[in-house]
Amino acid sequence: MQRFLKSTALRELLRPLGQMIVFSLGSSVVLSLILIVLALLLDQTAVGANTLARFKVTLLNYTIVNLPQVLIDGLTLGFVYAAIALGYTMVYGVLEFINFAHSEIFAIGAFVGVEILIALEGKGILSTDMPVGSAYFWLIVALLAGMAAAGIMAVIVERLAYRPLRGAPRLVPLISAIGVSFFLQDLIRLIESVTTGQFHRIIPTFGNFDQRITFGSMPLGAGSIALGVQIKSLIVIVAAVIMLIGLNYLVNATKVGKAIRAVAQDRATASLMGIDVNRIIAMTFLIGGTLGGAAGLLYALKFTRIDPFVGFFPGLKAFTAAVLGGIGNLTGALLGGIVLGLLETFAGTFISVFTMGAAGAEYKDIFAFGILILVLIFRPHGLMGENVGQKA
Amino acid sequence: MKTTSISLQDLLRRMQSGPFPYILTLLHVMVGTYLVYVSPRSNIAFLIFISSLLTLYALKMNTTFKVAIGVVLALVVMPVLGVRNIFYLEILFQICVFAALALGLNIVVGFAGLLDLGYVAFYAVGAYLWAFFGSQQFYVIPYAPGTQPADLPFLLPGDVFYLFLFLGVIIAAITGILLGLPVLRLRGDYLAIVTLGFGEVIRVLANNLDKPWNITNGPQGITPIQRPSLPRFAIDLFNGPLRSLIGHPVKEADIYNVLFYFLALLIIMLTIIVARRLDDSKIGRAWTAIREDETAAIAMGIPLVRMKLAAFAAGASFAGAMGVLFAASRTFVSPESFSFMQSIGVLSMVILGGLGSIPGVIVGAAVVVLLNLQVLQGLSLYLSQLRQSNAVIPIINFAWKNLSTQLDPAKYQRLLFGIILILMMIFRPAGLIPAARRQRELVAKENKN
Numbered sequence: 001m002q003r004f005l006k007s008t009a010l011r012e013l014l015r016p017l018g019q020m021i022v023f024s025l026g027s028s029v030v031l032s033l034i035l036i037v038l039a040l041l042l043d044q045t046a047v048g049a050n051t052l053a054r055f056k057v058t059l060l061n062y063t064i065v066n067l068p069q070v071l072i073d074g075l076t077l078g079f080v081y082a083a084i085a086l087g088y089t090m091v092y093g094v095l096e097f098i099n100f101a102h103s104e105i106f107a108i109g110a111f112v113g114v115e116i117l118i119a120l121e122g123k124g125i126l127s128t129d130m131p132v133g134s135a136y137f138w139l140i141v142a143l144l145a146g147m148a149a150a151g152i153m154a155v156i157v158e159r160l161a162y163r164p165l166r167g168a169p170r171l172v173p174l175i176s177a178i179g180v181s182f183f184l185q186d187l188i189r190l191i192e193s194v195t196t197g198q199f200h201r202i203i204p205t206f207g208n209f210d211q212r213i214t215f216g217s218m219p220l221g222a223g224s225i226a227l228g229v230q231i232k233s234l235i236v237i238v239a240a241v242i243m244l245i246g247l248n249y250l251v252n253a254t255k256v257g258k259a260i261r262a263v264a265q266d267r268a269t270a271s272l273m274g275i276d277v278n279r280i281i282a283m284t285f286l287i288g289g290t291l292g293g294a295a296g297l298l299y300a301l302k303f304t305r306i307d308p309f310v311g312f313f314p315g316l317k318a319f320t321a322a323v324l325g326g327i328g329n330l331t332g333a334l335l336g337g338i339v340l341g342l343l344e345t346f347a348g349t350f351i352s353v354f355t356m357g358a359a360g361a362e363y364k365d366i367f368a369f370g371i372l373i374l375v376l377i378f379r380p381h382g383l384m385g386e387n388v389g390q391k392a
Numbered sequence: 393m394k395t396t397s398i399s400l401q402d403l404l405r406r407m408q409s410g411p412f413p414y415i416l417t418l419l420h421v422m423v424g425t426y427l428v429y430v431s432p433r434s435n436i437a438f439l440i441f442i443s444s445l446l447t448l449y450a451l452k453m454n455t456t457f458k459v460a461i462g463v464v465l466a467l468v469v470m471p472v473l474g475v476r477n478i479f480y481l482e483i484l485f486q487i488c489v490f491a492a493l494a495l496g497l498n499i500v501v502g503f504a505g506l507l508d509l510g511y512v513a514f515y516a517v518g519a520y521l522w523a524f525f526g527s528q529q530f531y532v533i534p535y536a537p538g539t540q541p542a543d544l545p546f547l548l549p550g551d552v553f554y555l556f557l558f559l560g561v562i563i564a565a566i567t568g569i570l571l572g573l574p575v576l577r578l579r580g581d582y583l584a585i586v587t588l589g590f591g592e593v594i595r596v597l598a599n600n601l602d603k604p605w606n607i608t609n610g611p612q613g614i615t616p617i618q619r620p621s622l623p624r625f626a627i628d629l630f631n632g633p634l635r636s637l638i639g640h641p642v643k644e645a646d647i648y649n650v651l652f653y654f655l656a657l658l659i660i661m662l663t664i665i666v667a668r669r670l671d672d673s674k675i676g677r678a679w680t681a682i683r684e685d686e687t688a689a690i691a692m693g694i695p696l697v698r699m700k701l702a703a704f705a706a707g708a709s710f711a712g713a714m715g716v717l718f719a720a721s722r723t724f725v726s727p728e729s730f731s732f733m734q735s736i737g738v739l740s741m742v743i744l745g746g747l748g749s750i751p752g753v754i755v756g757a758a759v760v761v762l763l764n765l766q767v768l769q770g771l772s773l774y775l776s777q778l779r780q781s782n783a784v785i786p787i788i789n790f791a792w793k794n795l796s797t798q799l800d801p802a803k804y805q806r807l808l809f810g811i812i813l814i815l816m817m818i819f820r821p822a823g824l825i826p827a828a829r830r831q832r833e834l835v836a837k838e839n840k841n
Binding site (some may be wrong): 010067097098133164165168170172174175176178179180181182183184185186187189190191194308314316319323358359360362363364366369370371376377380 | 505509575576593664740806817
């Protein structure tokens with residue numbers, strides 16, 4: 001027991017958990033403080049007066065009352081981004097290449113999982129009043145199927161579209177990846193259209209996932225805001241946490257992980273040490289794809305509706321998260337995901353109030369890109385990455 | 393394998409000498425023209441006709457002869473054939489628009505090696521520039537979309553359009569520089585993502601700038617946008633001497649299409665000249681150096697940021713001019729036309745034709761537009777005919793009737809672009825017509841092997 005406590009294995013299990021708690025709390029506190037300062041500054045201006053007129057409360061009051069719910073939603077979104085970002089960062093760490101098609105791998109995971117659930121619903125197995133245990137069982141089955149499909153697809157893509165281009169100039173595999181991304185989008189659409197007649201799919205409602213756990217309510221002017229979290233959001237967070245810990249363990253405490261790190265560090269030397277580089281790269285894609293597929297189904301669970309282009313924006317934002325955290329760095333992907341999720345939810349909720357209704361939540365996508373550009377200009381190696389800015 | 397290739401080369405060499413190329417070209421052009429003239433609805437005839445341009449380009453002939461034939465084709469034959477079947481003129485116009493866009497993107501990606509995934513943003517800037525000033529939008533600003541009174545005046549007369557062609561160039565170039573300033577220090581793949589983001593930002597702005605002030609009219613887009621007035625002689629020409637050739641009275645809208653086709657052609661010509669001169673200039677050599685090795689280029693004293701900005705601005709400016717033209721020709725712009733897919737479409741034209749190769753890029757644009765408008769839509773039409781018929785696929789016993797109506801090849805452009813990009817990158821990264829410099833490199837490599 002003593003030995004196990006001291007072992008790398010345990011350390012690698014506990015460390016990411018600790019990091020996650022620290023990151024979540026830390027970025028929540030920091031961003032909330034910034035927001036509150038902003039609200040304080042604007043409170044005495046026309047913005048404050050506008051809020052007072054619209055909601056009958058001061059801007060500061062409005063901000064603080066809304067904050068807890070926004071933090072919960074932001075963290076949920078952040079963990080989804082983090083789970084997708086892991087796929088980008090894994091591949092980038094090993095190949096220094098942006099796997100543009102990762103967003104479609106994500107979509108494939110979502111579609112396979114959702115199709116299985118729809119089929120189960122058609123057989124009458126799924127319903128809203130089914131036992132909770134079997135609801136979770138079927139969800140996990142769908143999740144695993146989505147993960148498997150996405151992982152296999154990622155490996156196939158690597159084999160067919162990336163491996164022949166290894167050693168070519170940087171832009172060549174990137175362009176090929178964009179091609180793969182477009183190809184897969186329409187492939188999913190084609191298959192869905194021909195087999196089901198439509199390409200928008202909605203995940204069936206079953207089990208108790210849509211229920212909301214309420215913790216209480218916050219008074220706001222005359223009314224109040226209920227504070228709560230949907231069970232499916234909790235599932236998303238728990239699943240993402242398990243994935244992060246699992247991946248961290250795999251990379252830092254197993255033999256395969258050591259090989260992956262070796263290949264990332266120096267491909268030629270790794271192959272001299274007896275590591276089958278191609279196998280390890282395929283393995284990297286498999287792991288990244290699997291995680292992406294899982295993130296896809298989690299996304300479908302949270303946002304219910306999917307289409308073949310569903311991966312595009314989450315993919316871009318996850319990439320932003322990976323860059324924000326320092327691409328190639330697993331912990332960085334986690335931090336970047338959380339920060340971006342929080343920022344985006346903040347923007348979605350407060351932009352409208354802070355600009356007196358001139359700009360709405362539509363601008364939250366721009367917000368993410370703005371952050372990406374700022375990070376790349378001022379800190380190209382991200383919040384946690386080493387300086388790889390000009391590594392050619 | 394080897395013998396066939398040699399004999400093929402022999403055949404090609406024999407075709408390249410003596411009067412043979414002249415005869416072949418004239419024959420091809422005339423057959424194509426005749427076929428399109430007699431059967432204006434046939435796709436195959438049109439493809440034969442269009443491919444005669446390729447013959448004209450590929451065969452070795454007197455340059456004056458080539459240019460003369462090309463001018464006659466572009467200025468006389470195509471408008472007449474196009475007005476006979478307006479759909480062809482539309483295809484020609486699209487080819488011209490996308491060829492100009494591809495030429496512009498080629499400066500950025502092909503010459504300077506900066507992957508720009510948000511290229512249509514500059515196109516959008518040009519289009520919205522004229523859409524705003526060439527319509528009633530200025531007076532619509534205080535109204536929410538759809539609530540403005542019907543009788544608002546136009547801000548500027550339609551003929552200012554020609555001035556805006558130049559303004560579009562300038563404004564787009566400035567946008568290019570503004571975008572380039574912060575992001576050009578980034579390494580290639582990051583730059584790609586940031587430009588992608590920028591393209592999306594422009595689209596989102598176009599979608600949402602209908603409040604608090606209604607500048608872009610949101611997702612509904614701006615319409616009507618004015619066109620320049622038609623020159624008198626053009627109307628007389630089409631209703632006078634050319635009338636009998638065309639075979640039916642020509643509507644004003646069709647003459648407008650011819651006008652815009654000519655303007656697009658003009659922009660392409662200018663683009664080609666500028667791109668050529670740039671490529672051979674000191675700036676062009678600096679771009680090549682940056683593309684091949686940034687660090688070495690800096691060491692050689694090339695002002696990196698300034699050269700990259702120049703590439704961005706030059707590439708953007710052509711897109712700006714084309715945007716103005718596009719807005720006027722459609723009399724309508726909406727954010728839909730400037731999606732990420734359009735950027736990738738233009739990129740796939742450049743990749744297909746050959747990075748850095750001017751004739752290649754034009755061929756790439758033509759091929760992709762033709763695939764898009766002729767082949768995919770032709771397939772769609774064919775499938776829908778099959779669906780209406782009672783035909784059955786024999787072995788699997790599948791009735792065409794039951795085929796999902798969702799299966800519409802015309803909507804699967806992404807599949808097309810994706811396949812083009814992947815296959816070209818794997819099998820022929822230099823493109824259909826590699827740039828001269830790449831050609832020399834390829835030859836050198838083969839000799840080494």
